[in-house]
Amino acid sequence: MKGFGSRLWVIGFLSLFVVLFSPGRANPELLSLQDSLGQWALPGKNYAGWRYSPLNQINTTNVQRLRLVWSFSTGALRGHEGQPLVVGNTMYLITPFPHTVYALDPTDGSIKWRFTPEANPQAAGVACCDVVNRGVAYAEGKIFFNTLDGWVYALDASTGKVIWKVQHADPSKGETITAAPLVVKDKVIVGISGGEFGVRGRVAAYNINNGQRVWLYYNTGPDAEVGIGPRFKPYYTWLRGKDLGATTWPGDQWKLGGSTVWGWFTYDPELNLIYYGTSNPGVWNANLRRGEATITNETQTRWANLWSTSVIARDADTGEMVWALPMTPHDEWDYDGVSESILVDLPIGGQLRKVLVRFDRNGFSYVIDRTNGQILAAKPYATVNWASGIDLSTGLPIRNPEKGTGQGKTTTDVCPSLLGAKNWPPAAYSPRTGLFYVPALNVCMDWTGTEVSYVAGTPYVGAVTLMRPGPGGHTGELIAWDPVRMQKVFEIRERFMNWSGVLATAGDLVFYGTLDGYFKAVDARSGQVLWQAKLGSGVIGNPMTYTGPDGRQYVAVFSGIGGVPGLVVIQDAPPDDPYGVFGVVGAVGDLGRYSRQGGTLYVFAVER
Amino acid sequence: MLNRKGIRRNRRWNFGLPSLLVVLALLAAGLALSQTQTAKEVKCTPEPAKLNPYTGNPKAVQEGRQLYFKYNCSGCHSSTAAGGMGPNLVDAAWLYGGTDACVFESIKMGRPKGMPAYGSLADDEIWKIIAFLRSLYRGPQEKAVW
Numbered sequence: 001m002k003g004f005g006s007r008l009w010v011i012g013f014l015s016l017f018v019v020l021f022s023p024g025r026a027n028p029e030l031l032s033l034q035d036s037l038g039q040w041a042l043p044g045k046n047y048a049g050w051r052y053s054p055l056n057q058i059n060t061t062n063v064q065r066l067r068l069v070w071s072f073s074t075g076a077l078r079g080h081e082g083q084p085l086v087v088g089n090t091m092y093l094i095t096p097f098p099h100t101v102y103a104l105d106p107t108d109g110s111i112k113w114r115f116t117p118e119a120n121p122q123a124a125g126v127a128c129c130d131v132v133n134r135g136v137a138y139a140e141g142k143i144f145f146n147t148l149d150g151w152v153y154a155l156d157a158s159t160g161k162v163i164w165k166v167q168h169a170d171p172s173k174g175e176t177i178t179a180a181p182l183v184v185k186d187k188v189i190v191g192i193s194g195g196e197f198g199v200r201g202r203v204a205a206y207n208i209n210n211g212q213r214v215w216l217y218y219n220t221g222p223d224a225e226v227g228i229g230p231r232f233k234p235y236y237t238w239l240r241g242k243d244l245g246a247t248t249w250p251g252d253q254w255k256l257g258g259s260t261v262w263g264w265f266t267y268d269p270e271l272n273l274i275y276y277g278t279s280n281p282g283v284w285n286a287n288l289r290r291g292e293a294t295i296t297n298e299t300q301t302r303w304a305n306l307w308s309t310s311v312i313a314r315d316a317d318t319g320e321m322v323w324a325l326p327m328t329p330h331d332e333w334d335y336d337g338v339s340e341s342i343l344v345d346l347p348i349g350g351q352l353r354k355v356l357v358r359f360d361r362n363g364f365s366y367v368i369d370r371t372n373g374q375i376l377a378a379k380p381y382a383t384v385n386w387a388s389g390i391d392l393s394t395g396l397p398i399r400n401p402e403k404g405t406g407q408g409k410t411t412t413d414v415c416p417s418l419l420g421a422k423n424w425p426p427a428a429y430s431p432r433t434g435l436f437y438v439p440a441l442n443v444c445m446d447w448t449g450t451e452v453s454y455v456a457g458t459p460y461v462g463a464v465t466l467m468r469p470g471p472g473g474h475t476g477e478l479i480a481w482d483p484v485r486m487q488k489v490f491e492i493r494e495r496f497m498n499w500s501g502v503l504a505t506a507g508d509l510v511f512y513g514t515l516d517g518y519f520k521a522v523d524a525r526s527g528q529v530l531w532q533a534k535l536g537s538g539v540i541g542n543p544m545t546y547t548g549p550d551g552r553q554y555v556a557v558f559s560g561i562g563g564v565p566g567l568v569v570i571q572d573a574p575p576d577d578p579y580g581v582f583g584v585v586g587a588v589g590d591l592g593r594y595s596r597q598g599g600t601l602y603v604f605a606v607e608r
Numbered sequence: 609m610l611n612r613k614g615i616r617r618n619r620r621w622n623f624g625l626p627s628l629l630v631v632l633a634l635l636a637a638g639l640a641l642s643q644t645q646t647a648k649e650v651k652c653t654p655e656p657a658k659l660n661p662y663t664g665n666p667k668a669v670q671e672g673r674q675l676y677f678k679y680n681c682s683g684c685h686s687s688t689a690a691g692g693m694g695p696n697l698v699d700a701a702w703l704y705g706g707t708d709a710c711v712f713e714s715i716k717m718g719r720p721k722g723m724p725a726y727g728s729l730a731d732d733e734i735w736k737i738i739a740f741l742r743s744l745y746r747g748p749q750e751k752a753v754w
Contacts, residue, residue, distance in 0.1 A: 580690030
């Protein structure tokens, strides 16, 4: 008896060992969770970044009876840009910096545990766009999150106790972390923010069990540091060559070259590739990033400032770059490539193609072959005048020479503005309608290049900018977009820029929030607003939905204004000085009359 | 906290004096700590000092504007100091005091919640930047007591 017992113990221990240390295990777990009906275990619901839920208990016929079930004050005032996760019978969320992570009961919001890491307050001074955090990640009974002051944490999901922590970014150099991590297999993938501080963008993978770094690659610099080797096969010939991440910059400018990773990661398990966008090149003043006075269609490749504003595909195990594609080579307008790459298979030319679809900050919607980085289609989804189109034979924009920027020069009426035709808030995709639902901006700008010097830990920008509403006078739109026909199906105009993510559901509903604090449910096919509620503060978070342990479908969203447009409210910028907040006041100067600060999670369900 | 009851109890335990000393020492340390923290934030002269030789001097204001851009102040506070990543500097609300001495110290020494220290700037440059900021002031006139 005793012998059998100890043998059982050994078997148990061995299987625990196998469970804990087999590298692939988190992958099947998350692969199964991403397909579960009622759980929301990844920031974008699935690895493809659809933000689509197969739940339909709340649908077009009963959404009028959607009522508040519970709400939760986070105690934080700054912008709430992320989304909660629901795994098992627990909801997990993180507040802006200085952060607190909460584990809540998903039916009533009662607190299971909370954790507040130590915080370095200096990090707030190097956060360009409010002290935000875009959410936690889950795998194997652990919660992973990044902090603005540069740490990556793993907590025990059932107790909130720290399992490990590592420092990944250094605020004294202007580096912060705002993006949500993504867990792939046994690795947690993390980027850095700080494109306005002359940092050098990079991405790294840490082992989920012990926090050891598995790989780290930069987005600028020589091939070896970028992860470019024999597997790198970009589609367009001009992207092939040695050390282009350094030679497409003058001198050593690539060392201050931004190209950070602060948006969403997506992952294709079959190709084993992770996808992300890189930010604007550092510094905004484009004269410092080229060897000639102005840039033309011919010279934009010479001074492309690679690999800024790019979609990058890396092997999830090794980090090797497999392909890359710049959206705005030699960016002159802060057309940061933060937009998420949403993975879908689309019928194109009579064939089902593995593509990624992105709504870039530069105003073009791209359909890209995700196996090799070939652009299959590119069309403007908003007012665009810096380029007349994308040349599909080279992947290059056809630039409008009148809209180039330079030091000591004012370029007027550039569309879109530096905030883009869409910023970081993620779009959603519904496989039922085949449409993308895009939180879009309708803002144009004037840009004056100014002298600037690099001082570590201070902004490295060199531009004075002024924004105004685009054609029509509104500054926000929710767009439904057909990715096969490459055209708009409907739009809903908003007075203020759409700065919240979007949720699509099998109830044929689309949810989104507005800066003036409305949370709306829209018919996914007609675009008719079926329900709305005015929340306590502006909505810049991403709505999500889940099934509670009680079998009820809930929809949750953060309210809590902030982010770039919210700085108008946070800093109390005078509404009559359009240059305030980098010229954002010129577009949404009266926002402070419609929304004040304060973070709350709101959770709704259909009245029973 | 240090009421008579507490002291009596200490006396009964027969190590009253050392205990009291420890408590006093702790209190003093706490007070010192809170004083350092407070000092860090408002060590500058709280009342108006009118230290800046350049206030209202148009040439210095213009030079201050150039310095404001050169040292990337505009990157945080925006081109017209109306606020951005960092606070708006044109109203009467100052996190660390709005007198000349306080603003000078904020620039020279930095502040804990994100303002970097510009210790390498010449005093003269800092005063010109402050003169530029004063020229942009939009708050009530009665609060313009620097």
